[in-house]
Amino acid sequence: MSNFPFDPQSELSEDVLSRFYIDGQWVQGGSSASFSLVSPSTEVAFATARLADTGDVDRAVNAARKAFDTGPWPRMSGTERAACLRRMSEALGLRIPLLSRIWTAEVGAPVGFADMFAPTATAMLDYYAGLASTFAFEEVRSTRNGQARIIRQPVGVAALIAPWNAQLPILSYKLGAALAAGCTVVVKTPPETPFDALVVAECAHEAGLPPGVLNVIAADAAHGAYLVAKREVDKVSFTGSTATGKLIAKTCADRLARVTLELGGKSAAIVLDDAELDPTLAALAQVTMPFSGQICFAQTRILVPRSRERAFIEAYSAVIGGLEVGDPWSINTQIGPLANRRQLDRVMGYIEAGYTEGARVVTGGDRSRRFETGFFVEPTVFAGVTPHMTIAREEIFGPVVSIIAYDDIDQAIEIANDTDFGLSGTVFTSDVERGSAIARRIRTGNVSVNGLEIAPNAPFGGFKQSGIGREGGPEGLGAFLEHQAIYLPVPVTRATTE
Ligand code: NAD
16 A cells, blocks of 8 residues: 655644654754654655653653742633633644644544544543633632631642554543643653644644643653653553553552553443344444554444344444455545554454454454555454453454353343453443443443443543543543642631632
8 A cells, every 4th residue: 555645744843743842842852762653554654753761751840840830820710721721722623634634644543533533632622621711629618617718729740641542632631631720741642643742732832821831742651651750740641551551550659649540441332132233233333443443442342132143243244344444544444554563463463362262253354465565454353252252351452343142131231341441331222211221230431322422521431440530521620630628717708609
């Protein structure tokens, strides 16, 4: 595959291409370390990312610390911060088409997918701007001796770390909430997706965000670990694998730094006996392997009543086998390449495990042979999967779905919950209230009935090893706040409550 219509030199500014954003300035990093960005479809390198060294991490953290301790941002009112967030969102809105193209270039997200989800960034900034302007950052309560003023203070300097798969939307959840709360932040992007957050920094600069409030560096895992361990960092908001999340939690535990973890998933779609087949299949085609399954909330286990198993396997595998696999730059493409060779090897390893452990491939099951280059895997459906197989238990992060049969609804719920993860889930039924009752029994942070929705004003996050804490909604703002109670020996009057 040779199509690669993205020219970093002409589409990105020199700052975004080769600098970091620290203390309100575009600066050269101190290290000569770099990372070669390879197109997932052509396998040709198209840009080089500069990577931060420990000196760059120190500078970014010091800038954020100074801006928090002595700068205006944490001391502004919610309304003032909201005005700045709105200006940032406007600047970002103008760059959404560019950010969508960056997403496709960096990790091969099909353009239709990237165009649909890149606007999440402005939606999240707008949502948190709205919340910041109405949120009760202070409240007064009567006490025995007078009153307590409850102050919801920003938690301090926050390190925001996101994975390569959906850098922009994930960052916008974290950034919207952190900035609305009054925190100052250091964003560490992964080497694979260095540009998105730097474009966001351009928007913040244009919007007049005070120096040091937002600092952006690209860095590898070792420098991520160095950032997390710094005592000047009060809070870590991390999205990524469960394995890395546990390492970060241990580091944070040493100094009891606040931590929010958004981790992996192995979510179940439960198809009930009364679900209508066609709308269920149409929805499952969207949610079982979005972005080639490289999305944390992908519904990778489909649970079907044994009485409907055979018909369902036939119909679902026909839908998945009919998905348009190909060039991520084509608007018709539904399944593009995996993001990199490491992902390809990982996914092929799981497919191999599926065969070895006795599952049956009903469509796909191999690398795609349709293209000369690119990290393509055919969308793959396994049937005859039992809940103990590796492919039913571990997060594959690729276009691989397992169909598991159940005998009654109690068993379906038991299978859905028989996992270390608890991120997302779906229930398909012609009776929405029945779906809601079943949803309550699923031990995950999010469950949707007859589709999958994620809304800015609702909390997103995981039970069990899918994470700790929530992003989105007022809950996401709360993750960047500390509560302080100030007791005063004076009674509450109308004036103090107004
Ligand atoms: P990863 O854990 O390897 O890396 C994520 C980020 O952490 C990267 O920026 C990486 O450079 C950094 N990092 C790695 N080791 C670190 C360390 N010791 N200390 C600090 N930072 C470190 O994950 P990945 O492979 O890039 O991403 C895929 C994973 O992310 C999947 O498990 C997926 O489910 C998960 N994910 C979760 C959500 C969610 O909201 N729950 C969303 C998207 C992706």
